[in-house]
Amino acid sequence: MTRSLLLAVLGAASLACGGPLGTPEPTGTIPFEPERPTPGGVTRTPAYTGSDTDVLAAQRTYATGLDLHRKLVLRTCGGTNGVCHNQKEYPDLHTAGTFLAAIGAPCNVQSGNPTGVYDRCERLGDRFRFMEKEFREIEIGYFDLVRGETPKLDPKGARPDAATPGLHLYLHDPVPGAEERMWVTGTFIRSFIEGGEVRTLPFTSYQTNWWVLEDRRHLFAEVNEGQRDTVEGLAASGIVQGDQNRNGVYGARTATPVPLLNPGRPEESYLVARLRGTMKGEPIPGTRMPLANQPPSVQDMLALMCFIQGLDPKAGPWSLESSIDYENCTYSKDPKALSLAGAGASWKGRVLPILQSNCGGCHGGDNPQGGLNLLGTADEVHARLLKPSAQRPTQPLIQPGKPQESYLWLKLSGDGSVLGARMPINPLNGNAALPEDQLNDIQEWILFDAPKD
Ligand code: HEC
Structure with a gap:
């Protein structure tokens, strides 16, 4: 191309920028378009037309993905048991940006504990x-x-x-x-x-x-x-290990990896699996995550599931500002089925065995310590826990639904004032705390109204 021809092309281009209709540039004003598209394209879906009260409530609380992040995920970072504080393997979801980036992202395998890694999170x-x-x-x-x-x-x-x-x-x-x-x-x-x-x-x-x-x-x-x-x-150089959990299965070779949030497929999203403790009925390793320091309610779960289901895998990048489509969400038909109550943290299967094996040695027999007997049949012990504490008779040992008003929980968690020591006392070294996963399950059981089964 000759120099003059090039100049001619440039000239034509700059002319075109002057405004297609020849309108003069307004002076002194900054052009502003109120409904600017955000990255990822915001979509508005029709509102739910059914009458299920859980769906209606979820739609009110969690209209968009942004609500889900702000009102459900972010709460996780507060409180004494906040997962952000004590679970290294938890992915970083602190900001709306990192939450958005979790869509399609590989699940986090930077776990301090190899056995906590799920095969389908392993990379090549x-x-x-x-x-x-x-x-x-x-x-x-x-x-x-x-x-x-x-x-x-x-x-x-x-x-x-x-x-x-x-x-x-x-x-x-x-x-x-x-x-x-x-x-x-x-x-x-x-x-x-x-x-x-x-x-x-x-x-x-x-x-x-x-x-x-x-x-x-x-x-x-x-x-x-x-x-x-x-x-x-x-x-420390971050060598990627193909069989990080050392079970002989090289996850990336044998199964499709699961992302944290799998667009369109909530059942195969690692975050959902960690809340449920299972994926497609199979247990997955690691402690269950009580998002927001408490087990997600039916409405919380519904919002999360419908949010993920509504993400079109072919339509990324997505926007958290889009509305969550409850109308077309398959989970809106039977939201109660999403309840996590009793899924793991049951009285007979989990909580009672923890108490009996960790506490029964002192809290059993003819003269139990602190006047509290934790040995006996499941029903006997359950009935005793609903009674007032001996140390603080104004408070029951367990107040269903309210860990912070349950004296036994305060004695275990160390977050609240109690008389005497934090439990369980270890006579050898005084170290007094149950492991995190056991505490989580006891707390979850109380939050789910301390059911008797
Ligand atoms: C090594 C012995 C020992 C072990 C193990 C132990 N406790 Fe205790 N517990 C005591 C003693 C002693 C007291 C009374 C003094 C105190 O509270 O520090 C007590 C008091 C209590 C009280 C107050 C009772 C009331 O009615 O007010 C609760 C609740 C309690 N323990 C719960 C537990 C739980 C739950 C465990 C197991 C996770 C446990 N303890 C393990 C020795 C023990």
């Missing part, structure tokens, strides 16, 4: 090879850093085992060859997507004596003097 692992050896990269299942310096190992003597201090790496396939110990560089490799292209890059490596153990899928790397920092850095 990083890969491994020895720089000096010719073999195909092998997917990493998981690794274990047994802290400390590796003791001097005799190459001809006893072989290291799973407890030997050093870095243990468990791979999907056996390392080819026959060598059992070699001074080589273990290299960790990851695939990145860059500019639409998949690129493979080694991102960290470690040179030491590597042992090939067992079925050649367990590798052991010695950590020698001066190598501790290197290996700690390696472990």
Whole structure:
């Protein structure tokens, strides 16, 4: 293109910008369009026409996804048992932006506790090879850093085992060859997507004596003097483990991964599964999450399910400002079926066994501590808990629906003033708290009106 032609084209373009109808630019005013489209396109769906009171109430409270975030999800971050404070594996849903980003996002597997990871949250692992050896990269299942310096190992003597201090790496396939110990560089490799292209890059490596153990899928790397920092850095580099929960199932290979919020498919959304404790009837690992410090009500669940169901998988990006479509939501036909009451935190199946095994030793027999006997049949103990506390006779041990007015809960949770010690007392070290999942279930049982079954 000649220079003059280029100028002519530019000239035409700038003319076009002057206004298609030749109207002069207004001076002194900023053009403003009141109904500006927001990113993701807001949609308005027709209102619910039925008469179910739960649906009507849900529609009033949670008209849009933004309401759902503000009124349900955000409440989670307050209070003494807020999931944001004590469950590392909980995804970050603090802002409307991160909640929106949870749609279609892989579920979080950054759990401190490997057994808390659900197979269908596992991603394809990083890969491994020895720089000096010719073999195909092998997917990493998981690794274990047994802290400390590796003791001097005799190459001809006893072989290291799973407890030997050093870095243990468990791979999907056996390392080819026959060598059992070699001074080589273990290299960790990851695939990145860059500019639409998949690129493979080694991102960290470690040179030491590597042992090939067992079925050649367990590798052991010695950590020698001066190598501790290197290996700690390696472990902290965020190696993606294909079998993070170490159960032999490589989730990303064997099943479709589930996103946190799965557009159009509430039954296969990890967030919903964590609230229910199950996905499609199968238990999933990890403590159930009581969103907003309390079990979600039928209306809360309905709003969440209809919100997810209303997200058209082909129509992203979505907007939280769109209305939730209760009219076409299949769950509006029978919202009560979404009730989570008794799903896990039952009296006979869960709460009573916790009390009897943790408390019965002191609160049983002829002369129970504090005048409280927690042993007996399920009905006997239940009836006793509805009576006033001995220490604070103005308060019942359990006030159905109200943990904060239940003296037994105050003694257990440590959030409220009580006489005497926090329970259970541990005579050995005074450490007095039940694990978080047990506390959650007891609290949930009280909130669901402490049913007798
Ligand atoms: C090692 C013994 C011991 C264990 C274990 C123990 N308690 Fe206690 N409990 C006591 C003693 C002693 C008291 C009275 C003194 C106090 O409150 O500190 C008491 C008092 C109580 C009271 C007050 C009773 C009332 O009627 O006011 C409650 C409630 C209670 N315990 C609940 C529990 C629960 C629930 C557990 C199990 C999770 C438990 N305790 C485990 C020793 C124990």
